[in-house]
Amino acid sequence: MKEQDNGLLASATGIELCHTVGGQFCSKLLGDLGMEVLKIEQPEGDALRKTGPFPADGPHPEKSGLFLYLNTNKKSVTINLETADGRELFRSLLAKADILIEDQPTGALSTLGLDYEQLKPICRNIVMTSITPFGQTGPYADYKAYPLTGYHGGGQGNLLRNEHLERPPVRAGAYVNEYEAGIGAAVVTLAAHYRQRMQGHGEHIDFSKFQWNASLNRANICRFFNANLHETRHTYKLPWGGVIKCKDGYVILLANEDHHWRALTEMMDKPSWALDKRFDKAFDRAKNGVELTGLVAGWFGGRAKVELHALALQHGVPLGIVRTPADLVEAPQLVYRRFFTSITHPDAGAVTYPTYPYRFSETPARPFAPAPRLGQHTADILTHRLSLSGPQLAQLRKLGVI
């Protein structure tokens, strides 16, 4: 337990041993909510430090945009788990912590003597969250995955209707499914932590990204089972509207209900065609959908996306801007809610980050700490948590343990 009381989870300490986006996002969410997160890195550093995006001056282990985003509010401790002394240090740190978040390949921690059964006697009541591509058990347990194979494995790609269906199914962003899994793992971890606090029981959470991502499509799956509906990218077609090109980008329009349609005609200042019988009721609009979409697109085409969005808000039309990253940082609502924050990192400088999608009335948002430099907190944590002396640290360093 640490002394500082700042943030919802400030009284808890978590250890992170993660190399994937999903695992690191899970512990980031907890760290951003105030949990002390000790990120255990191997001496060569986290693999994501080598993954872009990088600033214009090229790759640098302290300047990966992905790493910087995923590691706000964490402390970096380098420990070489290939050494027996390193594993002993890891166990000692864990014995003083509440939570372990790890995403090592199945079986890897058993080999190191660090799996749940082996840790349980030393780390009383530990909550251990193991985030793997497919889970600890089952026919695919040892299968390998990358974010792309995970995305399409979870079923989301086959529900995205791209224009030319003879082309392969596509994804929505590089790490979407990884982030999604990280959120789910954080929910279960905090539930187990709650019982740990209240009743003193530990838990081992076997979190399968595949299973989690599949569960996000549970409504589609249950329609398949019980309503004899098989939805794919081929079956999904909006009767009209949807993504529409405008002057400087795209908007999306889903004006399904009659009152939405009436609001849209008001918004367009009642053009004569909009009052035509062919578009009178939902059924008529669906029947003449191609023509209607063309006419609406004609009206939208000469107008800017922010103009269309402002009009839609004013008239109560369900319409959104297809926002680019440049649009996001200027979006009025996000700016108003201070969703983005600028953090200055000693190497990467001042960079803008998303914070979090919730506000707590009694626990105001606190300033974010930038991602740690490699091993930035090693000496501090080992000195203050494990009471190691200066000469002991020097010796461990010499032996390549830290």
Next chain:
Amino acid sequence: MNKQGILQPPLAGIRVIDFTWAAAGPFATLMMGFLGAEVVKVESEKRLDLLRKLAQVYGRAKSSEVSVEQSPEFNDLNLNKLGIRLDMQNPASIELVKQLVAVSDVVVANFSAGVLQRLKLDYVALRTINPSIIVASLSSGGSGGPEYQQLGYAPIFSAQGGTANLAGYADEPPIPTRGASDMVSGSYLALAITAALNHRSHTGQGQFIDVAAIEGIAMLVGETVVDFSMTGHVAHRRGNEDNAIAPHNCYPCLGDDRWVSIVASTDAEWEALCGAIGRPAWCHDPRFAAALSRWEHRDELDNHLAAWTRSHPPEEITAVLQNVGVAAFPVMSIQALAHDPHLRDRRFYDEVNHPVMGPCKVAREPWVLAETPPSPLRPGPTLGQHEVSILQDLLGHSEAEVALLRDSKVLT
């Protein structure tokens, strides 16, 4: 532990009053229910959960006679919950909600902005009844702000949050993402509530939580915001391509619209792939020998690989490549997920006996707890199914009082 020495689920003892409807909010309370919380779903015949009417909305109902108790989606997203009907326009309902709040831990809603205040059920009002109550609200953009009145559905929020822009091919329009983004919003809602429960466990303090769905989506493209801030580069959709890795795509397979996704990042993975599919010569081809040149020649490489994948089903390719340590996996359809042997082996699917629909297949919690045995599932509640026991056993009303509430159409 209960009396039999069985460890109770993590959130056992937590009671949630659930005003949410449609998909996002109910997914949050579904998870909390899976984790052991008791969820009391408040509904009204005057304001039916959208999911009860999906058969009509989708036009798959053969007639308008499909009852509101015959929605498999409603059942699936409301497993384990208790149901009570309350007409929220009736002041007597507000009184009953306050009685429920007094014996509960969490109130969750996804009303439009201002509705909780109008009903006098906002956090400030509720904490006078229960000082440690946690009130959580989910909306598209959060309560307050210039766009708080944003209307829409999951695809609009995904557009506004930035994922749609990154979905699709560079030379095609963006693609609105679908229901999964609702589930993402619900996940953040559940996360914020469990964080607040932990905070309450050592401070006794309640909380008003304001969750914004669009912000939750924007978190999923966070690295592109950081990139834009660092370099001014505006990320654009680019199919399945990666910045540095090839092969990194979906490839056509034997069968109707069947595909397999394959990624080989390291030289070792690439060599293993070439060996497994009987093309060892590719490893020595100067175009494909090193990671950088594989990436530079990725279109040619994709064509070569597709020529091989085309004559095999995705499951076979997956087995062959995973066997040599290469990440390959079928592009899963909903049907494939429903029949998947791995998910079945992990007991992801189950069946409940619904009082109106009969046996229904459902998905269980998507995680496995080593210490806590899975609990049997209850079907989603029929309208008002548990209101008598809630009013009598939990709130201590008499049978006569409950009859009066029914006669005066409070329970409606």
